[in-house]
Structure formats: structure tokens, C-alpha cells
Amino acid sequence: MDNLVLSNIRQRPIRTLISTSGVALGVILIILNTGLARGMLNDRIRREQGVGAEIQFFRIGAQTLSTSNAMPLDVRYADRLKKIPGVRTVSPFGNYLQTGNSGLGFEMVDAIDLDTYSAISNLRIVEGHAFQSDDEVIVDEFKARRENKGVGSPIQVFGKTMRVAGIYSPQIGSRIKMSLGALQRALSQENKCLGILVKVDDGIAPEEVARRINAELPNNKVVLTRDIGLNFGGQIPGIKGFVRAVMGLSMVVSSLVILLAMYTTITERTREIGILKSLGASKTYIIGVIEKEAIAISMIGIVAGLAVALIAGFGIEQATSLKLEFHWTWLLAAALIGLGAGAIGALYPAVRAANQDAVKALSYE
Amino acid sequence: MVYRVGRVDVNALRGVDFSVAPGEFVAVMGPSGCGKSTLLHILGGLLKPSSGRVIVDGEDLAAMSDASRTDMRRRKIGFVFQRFNLFPTLTAEGNLKLAERIHANGKPGLDGDARREILRLLRLENKMRHKPLELSGGEQQRVAIARAIINRPSIILADEPTGNLDTENSTIVLDMLRKLNQEFNQTIVMITHNPEAATVASRIIEMRDGMIVGER
Numbered sequence: 001m002d003n004l005v006l007s008n009i010r011q012r013p014i015r016t017l018i019s020t021s022g023v024a025l026g027v028i029l030i031i032l033n034t035g036l037a038r039g040m041l042n043d044r045i046r047r048e049q050g051v052g053a054e055i056q057f058f059r060i061g062a063q064t065l066s067t068s069n070a071m072p073l074d075v076r077y078a079d080r081l082k083k084i085p086g087v088r089t090v091s092p093f094g095n096y097l098q099t100g101n102s103g104l105g106f107e108m109v110d111a112i113d114l115d116t117y118s119a120i121s122n123l124r125i126v127e128g129h130a131f132q133s134d135d136e137v138i139v140d141e142f143k144a145r146r147e148n149k150g151v152g153s154p155i156q157v158f159g160k161t162m163r164v165a166g167i168y169s170p171q172i173g174s175r176i177k178m179s180l181g182a183l184q185r186a187l188s189q190e191n192k193c194l195g196i197l198v199k200v201d202d203g204i205a206p207e208e209v210a211r212r213i214n215a216e217l218p219n220n221k222v223v224l225t226r227d228i229g230l231n232f233g234g235q236i237p238g239i240k241g242f243v244r245a246v247m248g249l250s251m252v253v254s255s256l257v258i259l260l261a262m263y264t265t266i267t268e269r270t271r272e273i274g275i276l277k278s279l280g281a282s283k284t285y286i287i288g289v290i291e292k293e294a295i296a297i298s299m300i301g302i303v304a305g306l307a308v309a310l311i312a313g314f315g316i317e318q319a320t321s322l323k324l325e326f327h328w329t330w331l332l333a334a335a336l337i338g339l340g341a342g343a344i345g346a347l348y349p350a351v352r353a354a355n356q357d358a359v360k361a362l363s364y365e
Numbered sequence: 366m367v368y369r370v371g372r373v374d375v376n377a378l379r380g381v382d383f384s385v386a387p388g389e390f391v392a393v394m395g396p397s398g399c400g401k402s403t404l405l406h407i408l409g410g411l412l413k414p415s416s417g418r419v420i421v422d423g424e425d426l427a428a429m430s431d432a433s434r435t436d437m438r439r440r441k442i443g444f445v446f447q448r449f450n451l452f453p454t455l456t457a458e459g460n461l462k463l464a465e466r467i468h469a470n471g472k473p474g475l476d477g478d479a480r481r482e483i484l485r486l487l488r489l490e491n492k493m494r495h496k497p498l499e500l501s502g503g504e505q506q507r508v509a510i511a512r513a514i515i516n517r518p519s520i521i522l523a524d525e526p527t528g529n530l531d532t533e534n535s536t537i538v539l540d541m542l543r544k545l546n547q548e549f550n551q552t553i554v555m556i557t558h559n560p561e562a563a564t565v566a567s568r569i570i571e572m573r574d575g576m577i578v579g580e581r
Contacts, residue, residue, distance in 0.1 A: 004459075011453075277435065278438070280438040285467060
């Protein structure tokens with residue numbers, strides 16, 4: 001290994017390990033956080049679209065992922081929607097956002113009118129029975145399996161202990177469903193709902209039915225379910241800002257680790273810098289050697305970070321109900337940020353080294 | 366050459382005026398603190414004199430910027446140090462290749478035959494795969510000499526090249542410097558405080574208190 005950069009990396013294993021860990025940490029932060037945000041969002045979108053309703057009807061300004069759990073829409077809109085040509089079935093619903101039962105993150109509870117919901121979605125109870133009282137819920141097969149919930153198991157909803165009455169299939173909407181009436185009574189919002197699911201007649205374009213709904217019931221929000229991804233991304237408060245903050249924080253962390261590691265290394269290698277200068281190495285050359293070393297360290301950190309992030313992501317999915325989705329654009333972004341952090345972090349030590357007095361550097365002990 | 370150390374000005378060199386002809390081997394002798402090292406650093410462009418001229422191969426180092434002096438050093442000057450100053454993480458071959466890479470922007474280095482001849486002269490043919498710590502002091506200094514001449518500099522500046530060597534290795538190294546001078550017409554300026562070491566040179570300049578006080 002007769003390359004100055006590679007031999008220096010090999011010669012200082014502890015320094016290399018610490019530096020690569022700093023870069024890897026930044027990469028892991030970016031990949032896991034973006035993977036989680038993307039995975040949870042896309043999972044939600046898939047399950048919402050899997051319900052089978054082509055249109056969702058709301059009051060203007062209604063938020064489907066809000067913590068306020070408000071239900072601003074009168075359920076009697078369902079009767080008016082039913083009369084619009086092209087509408088086959090409607091089903092009012094509510095949402096309740098609570099802390100995850102596994103202790104991680106948040107989870108949504110759907111409050112539904114089971115008969116009309118089942119007509120739209122083909123939901124069926126595969127074990128047990130439907131909820132028959134306000135303190136009963138049904139859960140999907142994934143949640144039942146992952147959290148070991150069977151018929152009769154206790155489950156926390158509203159901070160109260162309720163009972164699992166049944167297990168349903170397929171995995172659509174939220175993984176916990178309760179009676180809309182129960183939510184109305186719990187929140188003292190009788191005859192209210194968050195929105196109404198609309199199933200369109202066969203052979204009619206959903207856009208046409210949406211246009212008719214807008215014409216019949218103006219000043220409301222009519223959303224095509226296929227566009228719900230765009231809707232969610234804008235509604236989750238601060239998610240874009242959160243992702244940007246994670247990326248910025250990762251870059252700062254990695255840069256600082258590289259800066260400190262390279263600064264210490266330069267101090268140890270003062271005489272080597274003097275030798276390079278005595279050989280006629282220009283400032284650009286010296287900066288280049290140090291930057292190459294930092295970039296090489298960063299690349300090791302990136303590979304390690306990618307590997308750990310992917311393995312950790314798999315482990316998280318196996319151990320929890322969280323969903324992670326990795327996309328190559330984010331992996332590439334994480335790698336580029338890791339490289340950038342290394343290059344930027346090493347810049348100050350590199351320039352400082354290049355500007356050292358050669359005579360003093362040569363006599364440094 | 367005037368140094369400023371804190372608030373004190375130190376006259377390291379006062380009115381030094383001499384020349385070295387191409388192919389000449391000059392030893393600069395004097396006690397510690399007489400200014401020998403400062404003179405060598407100025408000749409090599411590592412220091413800029415506070416006044417005067419330093420002409421190397423027709424170019425005045427004293428009039429150059431730091432970047433230009435660095436470029437001059439890369440093209441025309443080779444250093445040999447008392448402490449060898451080899452890169453410990455590289456083999457002997459790696460140390461030579463590094464010097465060649467740094468030099469690569471300018472004229473080409475030694476061709477294969479000339480390189481082999483240098484290594485033969487310095488008895489390094491079987492030492493090139495060893496790292497400095499695996500070599501004796503004499504061998505390390507010979508590698509340092511090879512590194513200094515690998516790019517055919519106009520002048521070699523040797524700073525107490527035998528200062529860290531025992532008598533036997535000192536003799537070997539001095540003999541090799543003499544052969545480089547005689548067989549390759551290499552111009553060498555060597556500073557030393559050892560009168561015996563100075564005898565390998567064709568001319569000896571004596572310094573004291575920053576001035577040249579004699580020549581023989």
C-alpha cells in the first residue's frame with residue numbers, strides 16, 4: 001500500500017474508525033429518517049387507496065392527519081351525495097390519531113359505519129365478530145399478528161382499554177377500526193364525521209362524478225383518492241422541514257467529526273507537511289492530499305452507513321409495525337452529503353496545513 | 366537575514382556572499398548557531414531573505430513569491446536532512462515515487478537506466494520494498510539521498526547528513542555523496558559541524574556568527 005493517502009488511513013486505525021463512524025452516522029440518520037417518512041406515508045396512501053372509494057368528500061380545510069380529531073362534516077351530507085348520478089355507495093367516517101400501541105410513533109384509528117364501509121371496501125371479518133359496543137374495536141391481520149392480538153385481547157384507544165372483537169381483512173385504511181357512533185359519542189360530536197367515502201358506479205369516470213359533486217355541493221373539498229398522496233404530503237405538518245433538518249443536522253455532525261479528526265491528524269503530521277513542502281509540494285497539492293484522505297474516509301463511512309441503515313431498516317420493520325421505504329435518490333443524497341461533509345470538514349485543517357511555515361514544520365517534534 | 370522572535374530581531378546572517386559553480390561540492394562549516402541552517406533554508410527557498418539575492422540556475426529566489434519558490438524547489442532543488450525525513454508509512458520505493466509524483470508537472474525524472482544506476486550506486490536495489498523503520502540509519506539516509514536526486518535537481522542541499530549516523534554509516538553516506546558529485550556531476554552544498562565530514566568536499570566555507578569568515 002504505497003500510496004500516502006491509503007497508508008495514512010491504515011496507519012491510524014482508531015482515527016479512521018472514529019471518522020468513518022461520524023460519516024456513517026450522518027448517512028444512517030438520513031436514510032432511516034427519510035425511509036421512515038416515505039414508508040409510513042406510502043403505506044398510508046396504499047391502504048387509503050385500497051379502501052376502494054374513488055372519491056373522498058370533506059369540508060373545506062378538513063385535515064385527515066390532524067391531531068385535533070375534529071369532525072366538521074354533518075353526516076346528512078351522505079344522503080345528498082347518494083342522490084348524485086354516478087354515486088353508487090357512500091360511507092361517512094372519522095379518524096382518531098393516538099400514540100402507537102407499541103409505544104412508537106402515532107397510529108390512526110378509523111371510525112366507520114361498518115355496513116356501508118364493507119360495501120365499498122369488501123372488508124370482511126375473518127375471526128371473531130364486528131364491534132357491537134362502544135368499547136369494542138376490530139384490527140387487521142397484520143396488527144393482530146405483529147402485536148399478538150387475538151379476539152378478546154385488550155387494546156388501548158382514547159387512553160382507555162378496549163377489547164378486540166374481531167380481526168378483519170384486507171389491510172385497508174387504518175389498522176384499528178371502531179364504530180363511528182362510538183367516536184361521535186366519545187368526542188361529543190353527534191351526527192358528525194370527518195369525511196365521506198364515495199364509491200362510483202362502474203363505467204363512469206371518477207372525475208366526472210367529482211365534477212357533479214362540486215356542482216351540487218359547492219364550497220366543499222372533493223378529493224380523488226388517487227391524488228391522496230399529494231394531499232397527505234402537504235398535510236403532515238412540517239414533514240418536509242423535518243427531512244431537511246435531518247439532512248442538515250447529518251451534514252453538520254459528519255463535518256464536525258471529520259474536521260476534528262483531520263485537525264488532530266494534521267497536528268500529529270506537522271513534520272510530514274514540512275517534508276512535503278521541502279519536496280516542492282504546492283499548497284494545492286498538500287490540500288489535495290488531505291482532502292483525498294478525508295474523502296476516502298468518507299467513502300468508507302458511506303458504505304458502512306448504507307449497510308447499517310439497510311440492515312437496521314429491515315430489523316425495525318421486523319420488530320415493529322413501522323414501515324420503511326428506501327429509494328435510490330435518497331441513498332444517493334445520503335452518499336453525496338457524506339462526501340460533502342468529509343470534503344468540507346477537512347478543508348480548514350487542509351488549508352491550515354498548507355499554510356504552515358516549512359522550516360518550523362520540519363523541526364516539529 | 367533578520368528573524369523576528371517575539372519583539373526581538375535576530376541577525377541570523379550578515380552579508381553572506383558566495384557562489385557555487387555547477388558540479389561543485391561545497392561544505393559549509395561552523396559551530397551551532399552560526400547560521401548554517403538558515404543559509405541552507407534560504408538557498409532552498411524555504412525562507413525568504415530580508416535582503417539580498419539568491420540566484421539558483423539563473424533564477425532569483427529572493428524576488429519570488431512563496432508559490433514560485435515552492436515551484437523552484439520542486440524543479441531544481443533536492444534536500445537531504447539530518448533526520449532523514451522519510452515518510453514512515455511508505456516503503457523506500459513509495460518515498461521515491463512520491464517525490465516523482467510531486468515533480469511530475471515539470472521535466473521528466475530519471476529514465477529507467479539512470480534510476481537503476483542511482484540505486485546501484487547507493488546500494489539500494491534490495492531495499493526498496495522496506496519501510497524506513499525496517500532500515501538502518503545509513504540505509505534510510507541513502508534512501509533520502511535517492512529521493513533528493515531522483516528528479517535530477519540542479520543542486521542538492523544536505524543539512525548535516527551524517528549528524529544522526531555512526532562512523533561507519535557516516536563514511537558510507539559521505540562516500541556516496543562524493544561519488545554522486547564525481548560520477549553524475551551533481552552540485553552539492555552540505556552543511557556540517559564535523560571537520561572530517563567536510564573533507565569530502567572540494568571547497569570548505571567557514572562561518573561564524575552569521576558571517577563567512579574563511580574559505581579553503
